[in-house]
Amino acid sequence: MKILEVKNLTTYFETLQGYVKAAEDVSFTLKSGHTLGLAGESGCGKTTTALTILRLLPPNGKIIKGKIIFEGNDLLKLSEEEFRKTIRWKKISMIFQGAMNALHPTMTVGEQIAEAIMLHEQIKKKEALERAAKLLDLVGVGGERINRYPHEFSGGMKQRAVIAMSLACNPKLVIADEPTTALDVIVQAQVMKVMKELQQKLNLSMIIISHDLSLIAETCSEVAIMYAGRIVELSTARRIFKEPLHPYTQKLIMAFPSILGEKKELSTIPGFPPDLIDPPPGCRFHPRCQYATEKCRKESPLLSQVEEAHYVACHLFGGK
Amino acid sequence: MLRGYLIRKIIISFITLWVIVTLNFMIFRVLVGGNPADLIINPKMPKAVRDALKSQWGLDKPLFPDQYLLYLYNLFTWNYGNQFDETASPVAPEMAWRLRNTLILLGCSTAGTIALGIPIGMFAASRRGRKADVAVMGIGLFTYGVPTFFIQMIWVTIFCMQLGILPRAGLTSLPPPQNPLDLAIDVLKHAISPIVTLILAGFGSWALYTRNLMIDALTEDFILTARAKGLSEKDVIYKHAFKSILPPIVTMVALAIPGIVTGAVITESIFAWEGIGRWYIQSLTGANWPVAQAVLYNYAVLMVIANLIADIAYGFLDPRIRIGVRR
């Protein structure tokens, strides 16, 4: 059952130099209980997409076109007030990049979590704090710490507290933006373990945004690869890693050294990510692609189905 | 954690006070050319009297430690000596009621400035980039540059000279009314001009600083989180953003204290408000040195106390200091 369907979502940012075309024609679907991974380099549009879904763009961000169909309703058609009251946090919540700063420095962690609960449910503060304590237990931080301030937590604890906060209203969909980037490997493993358990327990649907492919490989059922604001490949995790079709995806996976494989020189992708104010015409990847043809320089390939549950945006595979 | 912080701040306050007092001593007794005794004992008095007083003030003894210790002792027992004017009256009793007048002026104007400036600044931050924000920024920048005494002269010209609805100067009319209620109203009428002009001159920079702090705070990640949680924009601003900038605002209070004191000196002069500021100017012009020294000392004490209060408030507001870290 589809819980989220994003169609042709396009978001631009207005700047003095022009429009930054941060997300262009982004389309994907997410089934209930599944985890979608959004992968790509920094600045490829992953966070922009997430912010657009929650309608948290800064004042100069404009949603040009598209549909975000959540549980059958187009979220972009709701008024701000309705969206805030019914969707935000209650149905869709987010775990932000850099949890260190996502918590308010002069409020206790318990208060912040309780605040989220009280916003969407008619509940007394005492009860809300009790639930907050339970949530902290759930993530392994410990309910007795609800009266602590964020500066008293370690990095991993803060991250887990933010996870707890995102679950406060029992949402259906959780978007996690780089949930483990700032953490060391051991804590990273702990946090991901917690998230996996929670997902199974609560039957959450998740979108995990990361540039760390190994993380995505471990946790996601579907994967969308983004480049320069567009989705270039969308498939199940298995297929993406075993049979990457898009040249960019192939290079991306090759760039990840295998600890078990033979030692060889690190492969990289030549060139730099494009300027999104004035992206290259046609396929945005063509300046860096070894297979680029004349057509690639002129026409932008559309995301089209190549085989069952495998979509690629590349002229090598049709691109219509 | 808090205890350690407070103790440190109190110790520093005492050290500051000691430094100021010593500076005072150095300025008036050591660095001054000519005969320092002339700054303590009125040179107009006959020689016999002066010689007799010399031993009382310790001027016949060496500077350190004798004179210095005597000086400190006098200060802490509120013995400021006698004035150099015709009355030769002791300084301390007059200091008491003048200090009260100055505190009334400072207290009311500071409270008013903060009460007006901070909300305006927050309002501007919430309307960032729009007309209200630009207007507040413009006014704030403008009042940062306009000298307080200029606003006061304009005010006096309009309200006291042209329209005649407010009294020109003084603490009360002459003669002051007898009836305590009438007296209170009279003083109130006289207080309007200095207090209102001080507020007008000061609220702009407070609004501007608050606005900048708020805009800074609104770019923080925890604000995005608050919005994501579903908080209304109003709550985001007043509950989350404002709470997070309370510590820096307190710091701003501490930094603004010297400016407030300065403004009071000039204001008291223009409006002939009988506070220690006006007395100070008069004493400097009239070479009434004991008064000058005493007022300088009192100003320093005021500032040290105000800074200490600000530090204490900061300690309570910032949980990183108040609670420290419990592991």
Next chain:
Amino acid sequence: MVSKLYPSKYKRQIYIRRIKNFWIDFSHNKIGFVGVVIVTFFILLAVVGPLTTPYKPMSQLYRPPKVAASYAAPSWITIFPQYSDYNPTINLTRSLNQTQLANQTGTITAELQNDKLIFSPTTRGENASILIYLGNITYNYSPPPEFDLTFRGIIRFNGTLEFKTKIILVNYTTNPKWEKYLTGPNKIEATLLTFSTKGLTTNVSTIKHNLPSVPAFPNIPEPAQTIFSEKGKYGVYVNITFYSIDQGNYAELTLQGVGIVIWGRVHGILGTNFHGCDVWTELVYGARISLLVGLLSAILATTLGVIYGVISGFLGGMIDEFLMRVVDVLLCLPVLPILLVLSRLYSPNVYFIVVLIAIFGWQGLSRVIRSRVLSLKELAFIESAKASGASESYIIWRHLIPNVIPIATAAMILAIPGAIITEASLSFLGFGDPNASTWGRMMFWSRELGGFSRGAWWEWFVPGISITLLCVGFVFIGHAIDEIVNPRLRIRR
């Protein structure tokens, strides 16, 4: 951190590009632009202003150069109907060769080209007198506030004699107010100068007389309003009479300037002050001092703050703690009262004040710089510089200070209005340099000498608004720089 990785050529290009980007941002900023316009105006005023006025400011001359009546209004207010008949300064002072000889009795020789009158009597008790015609005054204004009679001359004599000079005013239209004082048909007169050698011991002498103002017409109350109460034409004559007391006398009078000055009720661009001196001149010369004090104090204070902050942050540890405590203590000092007492006890000289203001102005900046240095120290490039053998001074000069310059510049610009206002406050209270005609001092005199109460707004309002505009200009510039340098305040439009 670009600085350490690239060779100098690239570094220069990068710096140039940074400055260019900054300039693009700055020129878009409307507020900054307005600020630059205002400040440029005042710089021009300070530099070029003295060329716009023929007068010198009071501070440069021993005696105030009076140009019109005390507190004369600006001359352009005559545009308005109720002020249209206010009189300007009318000066009818002539030296001898500019006059006409009207009447002469006795043995006086006039050498007009040398401005000389020579009296050489042959007998004792002989008199001689001469009537000189100075000219006409066509007076079509309301009665003037003041007028003065002038007599500037040198008398050389031999022997015992007396001479007396009178000024005679003739009214060509009748003026009823003159009735009581007439000394002839439509004529009134007053004694300018009486000179007698009786009682002097030497025989040959040269005595200079220079009286710019004389309480002439002592018998007439409010002479200015009474004598010139009617519009009309007035003729001005001077009568000089010599009396010989002994034989063999000789007197030679060089008449350099004699006459009448009717002080204007309006004058110039901005009127006059208490002394009757041109306010525009004072304003223009005051601009120099205000700008000078502001810039010097700010530069000095910023330099001190940067040095102190960099050293404190760089050395760290106990020294840093101690240095910051010192700053804490200094921030608790009541600045203005201390400035007042120091300028009263020592000298209120302008440069002394600049230094004092700087001494009390650097503390805030040192804190900011120090915290920036601390956060820079966290970055690895300091470690790497040390590891590659850089000396401490190298690190400070090549790495720390360039990174601190943007903050320091913004702070310096914002420190200028503070310094200007501090100096203006000092002067306003009467404690500044008495020889320096700063804007604050002008406002002080306006209060002290009565101009404020009399409504002479030009003397206090114009300097006040000048201080305001100049400070606001710098504040605008500083704010614009701040908005650009501080990334959080930038608006992404």
